[in-house]
Amino acid sequence: xxxxxxxxxxxxxxxxxxxxxxxxxxxxxxxxxxxxxxxxxxxxxxxxxxxxxxxxxxxxxxxxxxxxxxxxxxxxxxxxxxxxxxxxxxxxxxxxxxxxxxxxxxxxxxxxxxxxxxxxxxxxxxxxxxxxxxxxxxxxxxxxxxxxxxxxxxxxxxxxxxxxxxxxxxxxxxxxxxxxxxxxxxxxxxxxxxxxxxxxxxxxxxxxxxxxxxxxxxxxxxxxxxxxxxxxxxxxxxxxxxxxxxxxxxxxxxxxxxxxxxxxxxxxxxxxxxxxxxxxxxxxxxxxxxxxxxxxxxxxxxxxxxxxxxxxxxxxxxxxxxxxxxxxxxxxxxxxxxxxxxxxxxxxxxxxxxxxxxxxxxxxxxxxxxxxxxxxxxxxxxxxxxxxxxxxxxxxxxxxxxxxxxxxxxxxxxxxxxxxxxxxxxxxxxxxxxxxxxxxxxxxxxxxxxxxxxxxxxxxxxxxxxxxxxxxxxxxxxxxxxxxxxx
Amino acid sequence: xxxxxxxxxxxxxxxxxxxxxxxxxxxxxxxxxxxxxxxxxxxxxxxxxxxxxxxxxxxxxxxxxxxxxxxxxxxxxxxxxxxxxxxxxxxxxxxxxxxxxxxxxxxxxxxxxxxxxxxxxxxxxxxxxxxxxxxxxxxxxxxxxxxxxxxxxxxxxxxxxxxxxxxxxxxxxxxxxxxxxxxxxxxxxxxxxxxxxxxxxxxxxxxxxxxxxxxxxxxxxxxxxxxxxxxxxxxxxxxxxxxxxxxxxxxxxxxxxxxxxxxxxxxxxxxxxxxxxxxxxxxxxxxxxxxxxxxxxxxxxxxxxxxxxxxxxxxxxxxxxxxxxxxxxxxxxxxxxxxxxxxxxxxxxxxxxxxxxxxxxxxxxxxxxxxxxxxxxxxxxxxxxxxxxxxxxxxxxxxxxxxxxxxxxxxxxxxxxxxxxxxxxxxxxxxxxxxxxxxxxxxxxxxxxxxxxxxxxxxxxxxxxxxxxxxxxxxxxxxxxxxxxxx
Numbered sequence: 001x002x003x004x005x006x007x008x009x010x011x012x013x014x015x016x017x018x019x020x021x022x023x024x025x026x027x028x029x030x031x032x033x034x035x036x037x038x039x040x041x042x043x044x045x046x047x048x049x050x051x052x053x054x055x056x057x058x059x060x061x062x063x064x065x066x067x068x069x070x071x072x073x074x075x076x077x078x079x080x081x082x083x084x085x086x087x088x089x090x091x092x093x094x095x096x097x098x099x100x101x102x103x104x105x106x107x108x109x110x111x112x113x114x115x116x117x118x119x120x121x122x123x124x125x126x127x128x129x130x131x132x133x134x135x136x137x138x139x140x141x142x143x144x145x146x147x148x149x150x151x152x153x154x155x156x157x158x159x160x161x162x163x164x165x166x167x168x169x170x171x172x173x174x175x176x177x178x179x180x181x182x183x184x185x186x187x188x189x190x191x192x193x194x195x196x197x198x199x200x201x202x203x204x205x206x207x208x209x210x211x212x213x214x215x216x217x218x219x220x221x222x223x224x225x226x227x228x229x230x231x232x233x234x235x236x237x238x239x240x241x242x243x244x245x246x247x248x249x250x251x252x253x254x255x256x257x258x259x260x261x262x263x264x265x266x267x268x269x270x271x272x273x274x275x276x277x278x279x280x281x282x283x284x285x286x287x288x289x290x291x292x293x294x295x296x297x298x299x300x301x302x303x304x305x306x307x308x309x310x311x312x313x314x315x316x317x318x319x320x321x322x323x324x325x326x327x328x329x330x331x332x333x334x335x336x337x338x339x340x341x342x343x344x345x346x347x348x349x350x351x352x353x354x355x356x357x358x359x360x361x362x363x364x365x366x367x368x369x370x371x372x373x374x375x376x377x378x379x380x381x382x383x384x385x386x387x388x389x390x391x392x393x394x395x396x397x398x399x400x401x402x403x404x405x406x407x408x409x410x411x412x413x414x415x416x417x418x419x420x421x422x423x424x425x426x427x428x429x430x431x432x433x434x435x436x437x438x439x440x441x442x443x444x445x446x447x448x449x450x451x452x453x454x455x456x457x458x459x460x461x462x463x464x465x466x467x468x469x470x471x472x473x474x475x476x477x478x479x480x481x482x483x484x485x486x487x
Numbered sequence: 488x489x490x491x492x493x494x495x496x497x498x499x500x501x502x503x504x505x506x507x508x509x510x511x512x513x514x515x516x517x518x519x520x521x522x523x524x525x526x527x528x529x530x531x532x533x534x535x536x537x538x539x540x541x542x543x544x545x546x547x548x549x550x551x552x553x554x555x556x557x558x559x560x561x562x563x564x565x566x567x568x569x570x571x572x573x574x575x576x577x578x579x580x581x582x583x584x585x586x587x588x589x590x591x592x593x594x595x596x597x598x599x600x601x602x603x604x605x606x607x608x609x610x611x612x613x614x615x616x617x618x619x620x621x622x623x624x625x626x627x628x629x630x631x632x633x634x635x636x637x638x639x640x641x642x643x644x645x646x647x648x649x650x651x652x653x654x655x656x657x658x659x660x661x662x663x664x665x666x667x668x669x670x671x672x673x674x675x676x677x678x679x680x681x682x683x684x685x686x687x688x689x690x691x692x693x694x695x696x697x698x699x700x701x702x703x704x705x706x707x708x709x710x711x712x713x714x715x716x717x718x719x720x721x722x723x724x725x726x727x728x729x730x731x732x733x734x735x736x737x738x739x740x741x742x743x744x745x746x747x748x749x750x751x752x753x754x755x756x757x758x759x760x761x762x763x764x765x766x767x768x769x770x771x772x773x774x775x776x777x778x779x780x781x782x783x784x785x786x787x788x789x790x791x792x793x794x795x796x797x798x799x800x801x802x803x804x805x806x807x808x809x810x811x812x813x814x815x816x817x818x819x820x821x822x823x824x825x826x827x828x829x830x831x832x833x834x835x836x837x838x839x840x841x842x843x844x845x846x847x848x849x850x851x852x853x854x855x856x857x858x859x860x861x862x863x864x865x866x867x868x869x870x871x872x873x874x875x876x877x878x879x880x881x882x883x884x885x886x887x888x889x890x891x892x893x894x895x896x897x898x899x900x901x902x903x904x905x906x907x908x909x910x911x912x913x914x915x916x917x918x919x920x921x922x923x924x925x926x927x928x929x930x931x932x933x934x935x936x937x938x939x940x941x942x943x944x945x946x947x948x949x950x951x952x953x954x955x956x957x958x959x960x961x962x963x964x965x966x967x968x969x970x971x972x973x974x
Contacts, residue, residue, distance in 0.1 A: 451737065
């Protein structure tokens, strides 16, 4: 109603002003407003708003009831027991075995694992030393899939640049046989992480013997950050690692002051053949067809081999399955199935999610209704970001507006915090990921500082309440979430 | 005048109320107020206030004039060149040589060094691994003067406690032959650092074979912090190191959950005979007797062997000598000498300052007027904390009130940020140390994160302006700062 009134006013205004000088502008505003409007049926809006009491019940049980603090407690036991869980490691496979047992014991349904082939990279002894113009230890962390140095290490003169452009402009002769140090200025993760992902390849193309990259973080206490990297097709594979912001800046300065900077680098890292890992699945089965229009709640169980992966992504994984468990315990069984998937090998590039998508491809349009993921921290939640078509967005916004008791109604689009579910969202499936107060997320990301000290029991409770409420409503609605899926 | 009026009102009030039930309370308040009052002569107050324009001139030259950014630039060149400067190291002695030349080249007066014997401890290879209940690397930093482990390392079962009291209550048989992990709750540096200083001794008394201590910081990104420790007389010296907050908390949890926690520890640290280092002295000589009633401006040049000692205490050292240099360049020569001293070996326990005090003992009452130090960071200055008798405090507060253009008039007592000058202040000499916005100081303290990234050019400018202004006024006043010196 409100929407139609607005449209009417705008149309009348447009008619009145159609001969005026600003008619073109008004028409444009008009079009945009109409486009941003939702035309949900009154029935559907009322239906969605009818879940207000369910949200209250879920929130109350989790924030103040018997589930209070349970996510944090379980996650602490888990991370204390297994520590870090890198794809390819025994620790990850043992953690998956443990989760499978735990999910069964906790009463979740259809608990099983599904296989996926994942990279198997070994971090060996790693050491770097500034040897000229003075001697100093350089903290480093080799990047996932990097090759090692020749045995005994290498010593190389340094070329330090801030950008790929700067590197390109140097004659090959000035880079050949040297170690390239990338010291990009922090411009947010997306912009800065390119140097970690592609630094080795770009340096190798110019003839460099190694690439050392400023860690992808806005803040540092001399903390090196690991992460994935990819060798471009056909380039010679050279060793690559992240160094601290502090050292990258100092080396950049020394180089630019004309010093002959030399680094000794030794890395015994190497790659083995891929191994089989597993996505871990559990469900609260819907009252209608259990394998149709499923709502996925997810996070990834693997981590890098530093810290204990409490934040990336223990918290995300645990709020996903705990949401399902809490709903079951509250007797809230929706029409559709809610399925928790704990992805494997996200860190190397969504290996688990990609294989899962492949295996479930045939009936995907029928099988999947909505995808949810948390992988940017489980600090205080503020809302959900979303990817989907306009009709889906209209429904989603109505659902999100019910999260006011959690102070978590913030909307953004597209979804930016769900790397695993992007496998589907990028093709037109609708989905959402957690928005949270994660301003310090990248301080700890992929470092030894990713531990339980970062996780707060109350924040985890609010996150899991948001996930449980959202998943329940979407799984219980009379309609599926609309989608426009490309192949 | 204002003070006398206040006293009159209070006395009248006290008389009026003397028979009332609250007369005792009122008298107490009255006494306190009178005690907190100053009886500086009007002439002296006017004299001090007469320096307002000098403060403006100094501030303007440093914040907006040709000196702008100079402290940061010089400090960066210095730390890039020498890196960390641990007492006993070649790096420190080379840095002292460099400073002596630099101070001469910069035109300071009476530039020379004075010898002091300092500890000579070597950090060797250090490694710790959690071996039970699971395998994980433990980051650590051996504490200054710690002994090493027997060659090849040791493996020990862990006893984890939060407090010395908890340790005391354990039967010796439960500690003997084990590694004690101290995981104290952070209660500020002073309270928490006791575990670093005395942890090894207390653990050794109970028969432990090593002591690992939570780093003394309220915040961590898996950063171990080094620092000094002292073996108590007669205890068996056992290896000791700080581990990260993250690991200390995790180990404490595992131990308290009843796990058999075991750590493998290897430390090749050892002590050598003391060596000679030097305090570095430079002056702006006074117009009257150059060696009488000197005002000392100081910081320490040594650091731990991690990071580059930019914050602890490169910044403090550099604002001290730069203040003297800037005053000279501005043609502001006071009546008394301002002497910059860059102390050596503060980190092991003020070895440089203690030797300097000993060597200058004979005429100390005549030689020293006032001591100033910066050793708790050179972030944005907010004022100065002070130690001295009541008369000294009255003068000092008048001087401090002139620092309004720098927003740095905050007063506190006693002085808490001058470990070197405490050698004199503890005996009744008056002095002050920098108060600054150092809420994050202990995040970086004694870690690899103590680098130029912590230092801000504008903050350093404001710090040096505060030091130069304060030192100049105190050195130029018609009166010495009163003192009550004990022997």
